[in-house]
Amino acid sequence: MDNIAGSKSSLTWIVHISVALLVALWLFPTVGLLVSSFRTTDQISSSGWWQSLFPTEQNVTLRTTDPDDEGVQTLVDGVYTITGNLFEEAGAEISVWGSSSRAIDAYTVGETADLGDGETITVQANGDYVWTGNEELSGRGQRVFATAKTPPEFTWANYKRVLFSGSSTDSMAKAFFNTLTVTIPATIIPIVIAAFAAYALAWMDFPGRAILIALVVGLLVVPLQLALIPLLRLHLNIGIGKGYLGVWLAHTGFGLPLAIYLLRNYMVGLPRDIIENAKVDGATDFQIFTKIILPLSFPALASFAIFQFLWTWNDLLVAKVFLIDATGQTTVMTNQIVELLGTRGGNWEILATAAFVSIAVPLAVFFAMQKYLVRGLLAGSVK
Template sequence: MQGIAGQRPLLIWVVHLSVAALVLLWTIPTFGLLVSSFRDGDQLSVSGWWTALTATERNIIFRAPASAAQVQDGDQWVIAGNVFEGQTEGEVTAFGFSSKAPAAFAPGQAAEMRRGQVLEVSRNGDFRIASPEEMKGKRGARIFYTSIDPPRFTLENYRNVLFSEGIGRSFINTLTVTIPATIIPILIAAFAAYALAWMQFPGRALLLAVVVGLLVVPLQMSLIPLLRLYTDIGIGKSYIGIWLAHTGFGLPLAIYLLRNYIKGLPKEIIESAKVDGASDFEIFIKIVLPLSFPALASFAIFQFLWTWNDLLVATVFLGNNEEQLVMTGRLRELLGSRGGNWEILTASAFVSIAVPLLVFFSLQRYLVRGLLAGSVK
């Protein structure tokens, strides 16, 4: 016993360190996503979130104005401007006029171009192209420069996500899908779980085995057959169809989870109620449901998170109709088909998880109790 007792502190430390490592592994990417959601899009595309507080070096190509913008200055023709042109100013560390040598000159140096033209770029971004002859051409010269930009943070990413056209409608659509798709399977599963736990009828064990078997069936197998069936009976591409689809996909887990919990309730309570003349329906409504709230809450968390973050089922059963487009579909369109707007992606990620986080933290105290239900006697 002394050896076992002596090992307990070591085991406890191992468990604590393992939990801390898991928390860290999940927290670091989430924190990085949060930081990235406030960063400037140009800086986010060239550097990681861990460099958010340091200056960023960028290699940029700037197209100078065309020859129509030139003015005569003495015996020279001049085109002038600033390479940052309305952007937040940075600091030019090198420049060039050829892609073969984009950083050949230091700020302030005179770079001789073709036809006697001379290019000068100062450290603050001001440039000057001077030519002894009048410049011609519809396109301006290219200026390559290396810029050191200070850290930039903005709320524009969240403005684009929150106030883009149609986002409010999509939010309402998502709630319209999620709330009934969470409540309906809970109601059905609660009745079924009570029947499988306490009521005696032929085929109960077989029915329970079927429910457990359905837990491993991938929902992708049934999407097209279900859609064809719904279309034939007239509920395809409608809210009723997607409610029934989410109900069917969520019922096996709900029944299994609730049945384990209800089966673990004290047998004496059920028997005493039956002796007093209570029917199964009265026992279920007045005794079992109030005692099963932890299990109901734990499943509600899973089902709500699943339906809120769903894109596949919503696309299949609702489509991309503007009037029925959910949040995930709207944010996908806002991001673009190429997925290059990382600042929109990171901001939309936090917008989309705001409601699930609120639900989770409201019900999380019941989660463990519900998941462990029926595991011990």
């Protein structure tokens, strides 16, 4: 009975579980990166992103109000007094505290610490404090070292710093537009060239066509790294140098074999009757290509566009070789993140935000065009 046509395989549940695990493995780091990009430095260093929705306990350094601020001190029964709250926002709860970093658990909430010179300070669980002195208090605010359970906190400050700070060190805005400048032409140019070439190899008869098809297939296995330095020397010899034009041509050259192979396989599978009828009606090859082949080949074009866009957007090696200059005016996002690892290696909130900004556009492009991906990949596989 298991072999009856139309019956459901007993292994279907294994397939479903495998797909669910693959999706989870893909989503886990992406969601973690997104959540971390909205967290503060202290929260990232004290707890994992999966704990972001729950209160976390961490050691914090707090400071009272500056005694020199106008109207802060009051005289109560002959004692100078300053009152206030150590936290900027309500919700945190202190368990133990101290007046020295060497003994942050010296006092429990409600106890009074002797600061010397007739000064004392009392701290409550919610952060309320009373700082007193026999003489007028002066100097900076008193530091309080505490172990506190803080509520979940999310902030847009990381994105403002990364996108709008204008800092050459932290800002990703310039690198974002540089990456768009590289990616958009490097996606469009090979698609245009490959579409013409694929049509010629699929529907036009000329000597050496089979050899050209074999050559295109052979170029698919040529390692990218093998051609980098010779191609760079060629660019320098003919005057292109390092710049946008050089990186566009490089991405076009490296992407053309796959583009031609993918589009040619799709165009070969189109109905021959349509092309022959168009020729009988007097249509030229260019008219057939623009008015019939291109509209019918949209799934394959979109499929390659996804691959090429993702590759050029996430590329670091080609940009390092053909684009990077001494001033950093053409730095792309991948290289900017590498720079951040060197200058902001301890600022995980900045790194997480920069990384998510970098992957946000490819994610949007992929989800917007994913319905064309499978159709383009299966082009020519089934007659």
